Amino acid sequence: WKKLIMVHHWPPTVCKEAENDCSNPPDYWTIHGLWADKAEDCNRSWHFNLEEIKDLLPEMKMYWPDVIHRSPNCSHFWKHEWEKHGTCVAQLATLSSEKKYFSKILDLYKQLDLNSVLQKLGIKPSLNYYQIADIKDALASIYGVMPKVQCLPPEKNEDVQTIGQIELCFTKDLVLENCTHPGFPASLKQKARWADEADSAGLEVCADGPAFYPPPPRETR
Ligand SMILES: *[C@@H]1O[C@H](CO)[C@@H](O)[C@H](O)[C@H]1NC(C)=O
Ligand SMILES: *[C@@H]1O[C@H](CO)[C@@H](O)[C@H](O)[C@H]1NC(C)=O
Ligand SMILES: *[C@@H]1O[C@H](CO)[C@@H](O)[C@H](O)[C@H]1NC(C)=O
Numbered sequence: 119w120k121k122l123i124m125v126h127h128w129p130p131t132v133c134k135e136a137e138n139d140c141s142n143p144p145d146y147w148t149i150h151g152l153w154a155d156k157a158e159d160c161n162r163s164w165h166f167n168l169e170e171i172k173d174l175l176p177e178m179k180m181y182w183p184d185v186i187h188r189s190p191n192c193s194h195f196w197k198h199e200w201e202k203h204g205t206c207v208a209q210l211a212t213l214s215s216e217k218k219y220f221s222k223i224l225d226l227y228k229q230l231d232l233n234s235v236l237q238k239l240g241i242k243p244s245l246n247y248y249q250i251a252d253i254k255d256a257l258a259s260i261y262g263v264m265p266k267v268q269c270l271p272p273e274k275n276e277d278v279q280t281i282g283q284i285e286l287c288f289t290k291d292l293v294l295e296n297c298t299h300p301g302f303p304a305s306l307k308q309k310a311r312w313a314d315e316a317d318s319a320g321l322e323v324c325a326d327g328p329a330f331y332p333p334p335p336r337e338t339r
Contacts, residue, residue: 121156122207122288126232130332131282132193135270135320140186145334146233149182151199152207152223160206166197170216176225210290230286235260247278247328262287266297269324280330282321
């Protein structure tokens with residue numbers, strides 16, 4: 119593998135994708151994970167141990183909740199991310215333990231500060247549609263690199279795709295780099311093979327054109 123992919127997801131879309139009644143999803147972008155671009159399940163004997171990240175739990179619950187299974191215990195989601203992705207990127211000295219992996223991701227999340235960046239750019243959940251190119255260009259103007267944006271394709275009775283994930287890519291030295299390269303579309307099939315199937319079965323790279331950035335469902339409490 120060659121790059122690290124920091125994946126944020128939009129909880130209202132995650133809920134929609136899961137067709138699950140997750141009530142009151144967070145109304146801010148949360149962490150999905152930090153992945154290697156072309157590797158998964160690299161060390162099946164390196165088991166997840168919740169004890170190791172005990173001091174991170176308050177932040178983990180806030181920024182990295184299991185949106186779909188809103189049990190008080192998110193550890194199943196973290197275990198999945200660690201075993202599938204963490205055990206691969208842990209080849210890097212900066213990420214070489216569970217503690218380092220999860221705390222570095224929390225750091226990256228805070229540094230990237232995607233929620234504030236989107237706010238400042240005036241990109242807010244809305245009933246009006248956005249152009250995908252506008253969102254990518256706006257984010258690139260802040261981060262200096264091209265992000266990858268993933269969407270749920272339109273369902274039968276819908277006009278447009280729904281924004282679900284925003285990914286920012288890093289070199290192995292944790293320097294931001296473009297997620298997309300010239301000629302990227304040609305390698306889409308290859309990419310899809312490494313998509314996080316268990317977690318984002320319905321998501322695809324957004325098509326150029328309009329997209330819906332759904333407001334959180336109205337609170338019913
Ligand atoms: C896999 O993880 C185990 C447990 O941490 C470790 O002892 C072993 O060296 C690792 N194997 C490889 C190939 O990295
Ligand atoms: C969460 O679940 C794990 C097992 O999946 C268990 O080891 C842990 O004690 C649980 N934590 C809490 C706070 O219930
Ligand atoms: C990222 O892509 C843009 C074009 O989309 C290009 O101008 C820029 O040089 C690229 N940056 C890097 C670091 O590759």
